[in-house]
Amino acid sequence: MEQSQNLSVQNPKAQNPRLRILQTMLERLLQNKLAVFGGVVTFLLIFTAIFAPWLAPHDPTEQNYSAVLQAPSIEYWFGTDNLGRDIFSRVIYGAQVSLQAGLISVGIALIIGVPIGLISGYYRGFIDEYIIMRMTDAMLSIPALVLALALAAVLGAGLTNAMIAIGLVLTPNFVRLIRGEVLAHREKEYVEAGKASGISDFSIILKHILPNTIAPIMVQATLAIAAAIIVEASLSYLGLGTQPPNPSWGSMLATGQGYLDSAPWIALFPGALIFITVISINLFGDGIRDMLDPKMK
Amino acid sequence: MDDQMYSKKLLTTLLLTLLMVLAACGGNDQNDEAAGGEEEPEDLTNNDAEDTLVVGLDDDPPLLDPHLSTAQVESQIFKAVYETLINVDENLDPIPGLAKDWDVSEDGLTYTFYLQEGVTFHDGADFNAEAVKYNFERILDEDLGSPNASDLRLIEEMSVEDEYTFVVELEEPFAPFLSGLSHRAGQMVSPEAAEDESIDLSNEPVGTGPFQFVDRTAQSHLEFERHDDYWGDQPDYQYLEYHAFSNEDTRITNLVSGDLDIVNRVAHKDLEQLEENPEINMSEEDGIGFQGLMLNTDREPFDNQKVRQAMNYAVDRDAITEVVFHNGAVPAVSPFAPSSWANNPGLEVPDREVEKAQELLEESGVEDLSFTLTVSPSPAEQQLSEMLKSMLDDVGFEVEIEQVEFGAILDRMYEGDYDVARLGWSGRIDPDGNAYSWFHTGETYNFTGSSNEQLDELLMDARTTIDQGERQEMYHQAAEILWDEAPYIFLYHENDYKPMKDNVQGFNHIPDGLIRPADLTLE
Numbered sequence: 078m079e080q081s082q083n084l085s086v087q088n089p090k091a092q093n094p095r096l097r098i099l100q101t102m103l104e105r106l107l108q109n110k111l112a113v114f115g116g117v118v119t120f121l122l123i124f125t126a127i128f129a130p131w132l133a134p135h136d137p138t139e140q141n142y143s144a145v146l147q148a149p150s151i152e153y154w155f156g157t158d159n160l161g162r163d164i165f166s167r168v169i170y171g172a173q174v175s176l177q178a179g180l181i182s183v184g185i186a187l188i189i190g191v192p193i194g195l196i197s198g199y200y201r202g203f204i205d206e207y208i209i210m211r212m213t214d215a216m217l218s219i220p221a222l223v224l225a226l227a228l229a230a231v232l233g234a235g236l237t238n239a240m241i242a243i244g245l246v247l248t249p250n251f252v253r254l255i256r257g258e259v260l261a262h263r264e265k266e267y268v269e270a271g272k273a274s275g276i277s278d279f280s281i282i283l284k285h286i287l288p289n290t291i292a293p294i295m296v297q298a299t300l301a302i303a304a305a306i307i308v309e310a311s312l313s314y315l316g317l318g319t320q321p322p323n324p325s326w327g328s329m330l331a332t333g334q335g336y337l338d339s340a341p342w343i344a345l346f347p348g349a350l351i352f353i354t355v356i357s358i359n360l361f362g363d364g365i366r367d368m369l370d371p372k373m374k
Numbered sequence: 375m376d377d378q379m380y381s382k383k384l385l386t387t388l389l390l391t392l393l394m395v396l397a398a399c400g401g402n403d404q405n406d407e408a409a410g411g412e413e414e415p416e417d418l419t420n421n422d423a424e425d426t427l428v429v430g431l432d433d434d435p436p437l438l439d440p441h442l443s444t445a446q447v448e449s450q451i452f453k454a455v456y457e458t459l460i461n462v463d464e465n466l467d468p469i470p471g472l473a474k475d476w477d478v479s480e481d482g483l484t485y486t487f488y489l490q491e492g493v494t495f496h497d498g499a500d501f502n503a504e505a506v507k508y509n510f511e512r513i514l515d516e517d518l519g520s521p522n523a524s525d526l527r528l529i530e531e532m533s534v535e536d537e538y539t540f541v542v543e544l545e546e547p548f549a550p551f552l553s554g555l556s557h558r559a560g561q562m563v564s565p566e567a568a569e570d571e572s573i574d575l576s577n578e579p580v581g582t583g584p585f586q587f588v589d590r591t592a593q594s595h596l597e598f599e600r601h602d603d604y605w606g607d608q609p610d611y612q613y614l615e616y617h618a619f620s621n622e623d624t625r626i627t628n629l630v631s632g633d634l635d636i637v638n639r640v641a642h643k644d645l646e647q648l649e650e651n652p653e654i655n656m657s658e659e660d661g662i663g664f665q666g667l668m669l670n671t672d673r674e675p676f677d678n679q680k681v682r683q684a685m686n687y688a689v690d691r692d693a694i695t696e697v698v699f700h701n702g703a704v705p706a707v708s709p710f711a712p713s714s715w716a717n718n719p720g721l722e723v724p725d726r727e728v729e730k731a732q733e734l735l736e737e738s739g740v741e742d743l744s745f746t747l748t749v750s751p752s753p754a755e756q757q758l759s760e761m762l763k764s765m766l767d768d769v770g771f772e773v774e775i776e777q778v779e780f781g782a783i784l785d786r787m788y789e790g791d792y793d794v795a796r797l798g799w800s801g802r803i804d805p806d807g808n809a810y811s812w813f814h815t816g817e818t819y820n821f822t823g824s825s826n827e828q829l830d831e832l833l834m835d836a837r838t839t840i841d842q843g844e845r846q847e848m849y850h851q852a853a854e855i856l857w858d859e860a861p862y863i864f865l866y867h868e869n870d871y872k873p874m875k876d877n878v879q880g881f882n883h884i885p886d887g888l889i890r891p892a893d894l895t896l897e
Contacts, residue, residue, distance in 0.1 A: 331753075
């Protein structure tokens with residue numbers, strides 16, 4: 078990122094073609110104002126999550142019984158909840174949980190989904206057609222949240238199990254996407270040339286086909302992070318995700334639901350942050366897609 | 375064991391998935407309706423609203439057979455469809471019910487009941503001394519396995535003197551006998567219906583009460599209609615419905631929006647809001663139950679008395695009653711509520727003493743102080759458990775919170791599979807009902823596994839002593855032993871709140887917390 082920014086101020090004609098492509102892509106991204114907004118907010122959230130211990134004015138789990146259900150004030154910017162905990166601090170720590178859930182569960186989906194998609198698409202055959210594809214069809218036919226709920230219920234409540242459940246639910250999307258990409262590429266001449274010159278299947282898949290599928294994977298992964306954050310929040314809302322007293326936007330929302338009349342700030346701030354985070358990541362993801370795909374206008 | 379666990383989990387998952395799918399379908403229907411837009415929002419009731427009283431309950435009552443029942447919410451329904459031999463007034467003193475009068479012999483062994491005449495069951499059967507005998511025998515029948523048999527266990531002989539006179543001989547004096555007859559053990563089911571194999575009393579109750587059963591939709595609602603041949607005063611309205619809302623927010627929203635007329639339980643956080651609402655009247659009464667933590671004394675670290683005592687000093691009862699219950703509960707140190715004659719005023723609620731708790735833990739020599747606190751998943755329980763975790767972690771415990779459905783908690787109690795559970799008691803009129811079955815060695819609800827000879831003796835003597843002064847002294851001592859033994863951490867006595875719409879009149883708040891629907895009138 079930094080490198081390409083530095084390069085962008087130099088004379089484009091002096092560069093090699095690869096860098097020139099990078100630069101035009103970056104320019105395309107920067108022209109997309111919504112994507113820039115999404116990107117900035119996303120990076121702000123990541124920054125907040127990393128530096129939560131320094132940014133939060135209070136301990137997110139400290140209960141103060143003499144300051145229960147306080148409205149937002151100078152002392153408590155976002156007010157306090159039903160146990161006198163500072164909502165601002167909890168929301169900041171909640172960002173950690175949400176982003177962690179988003180990144181790790183998508184990571185799990187990638188680790189499982191990418192190899193299966195590559196192999197399945199490259200070799201085709203019975204296993205691809207009748208086992209892997211039908212399994213992904215079956216999984217995709219169940220709404221993601223329902224499947225995640227069922228899996229989380231089997232694995233037991235907790236953030237780690239929730240992330241595993243979400244990762245598994247997201248996997249078929251990646252399998253399908255990558256398989257489709259591989260199917261298109263395996264018929265191309267460079268693959269045939271590779272085969273003719275005796276390169277092993279393994280290195281054709283890894284060194285030649287995989288790099289060509291990176292762009293769609295990146296786009297899909299970004300959008301999946303947003304989906305994973307929503308699912309984690311939903312699971313925590315239902316008591317299957319992050320366990321109390323650890324802060325999670327979803328469980329904060331569940332607590333706040335009972336106080337919508339008397340203390341609306343409890344639900345308002347975590348709710349707003351879920352909304353902002355998800356829409357930012359989606360806008361950013363859309364921006365990356367447009368950037369990577371020159372055919373899109 | 376593992377296999378069992380696995381298959382249990384698998385089954386749960388499958389059921390859950392199915393439920394989810396069904397719920398999703400249900401949700402869609404609703405959305406479709408909402409999308410239609412112009413339809414009126416549906417009322418809860420299909421009956422004529424002017425002539426219908428709708429009660430909101432905090433749970434769907436599982437068993438409608440009073441002789442098998444254990445849940446408080448079931449007793450709410452029984453007040454419509456069944457009647458007890460004895461009733462209680464506001465002071466919890468016995469008043470006539472299906473027995474219009476009774477005599478007790480001086481030795482406390484012979485009870486003669488003179489029954490109300492001209493009473494018929496909903497199925498047309500006559501109520502008489504034979505019916506009472508049938509009911510008592512049914513409760514005592516071991517094949518039925520009634521959890522309420524202990525109320526009648528001391529009966530040695532019963533006889534039908536004439537059609538409306540019934541005599542009971544006890545083996546020894548039994549102080550809580552009449553109080554038991556004002557509860558489930560005194561509820562009279564129709565002998566004909568009970569014998570009829572085609573009628574499932576657990577789902578279709580048949581009694582003598584002012585309302586007769588019409589229909590039930592599981593996990594949703596129950597419908598009743600005025601019993602035209604009722605022997606007492608006819609209720610003011612034709613239809614009575616009970617709707618279950620386990621979510622406290624939904625329940626209150628339905629009351630405020632006018633779909634419910636009266637509600638059996640309210641979350642304390644909503645008290646102020648409801649009291650400010652001009653269309654809602656709130657009735658408040660001291661509770662007779664107790665709430666707290668049940669410790670598994672068969673397990674480490676709670677097999678150590680000092681560890682249990684440390685817990686008594688580690689919790690801040692005042693903070694709990696204030697933060698979670700908005701002062702709608704009072705701190706507890708014994709099973710007897712402050713309003714009970716059995717309460718020991720010498721036992722004071724201690725302040726939270728962190729140092730004392732830590733000292734006790736040190737003296738105990740126990741190193742591993744980690745345990746799982748099992749609570750049911752309601753918002754108030756979650757709030758309470760997070761407070762307890764914070765207080766207990768503070769003195770050196772390591773608490774992990776686990777949320778389990780109430781029914782599943784009960785199952786685990788019976789299996790002894792828990793460390794600490796949040797479980798309390800709605801309370802009984804006679805102090806015996808708050809102590810004997812909970813803390814006597816090996817009794818029904820003594821899930822703590824604790825046993826103390828002196829306590830057993832006191833609780834047993836208090837049952838068979840008639841003189842209230844002597845019994846009071848015994849319960850005072852019992853409470854002191856319980857505080858010292860600490861198999862159960864008493865936390866609070868919850869007050870009973872009944873919010874109702876302002877057109878509902880005639881509510882008579884009896885501390886047992888039951889709504890007697892025939893008393894109510896609609897204006």
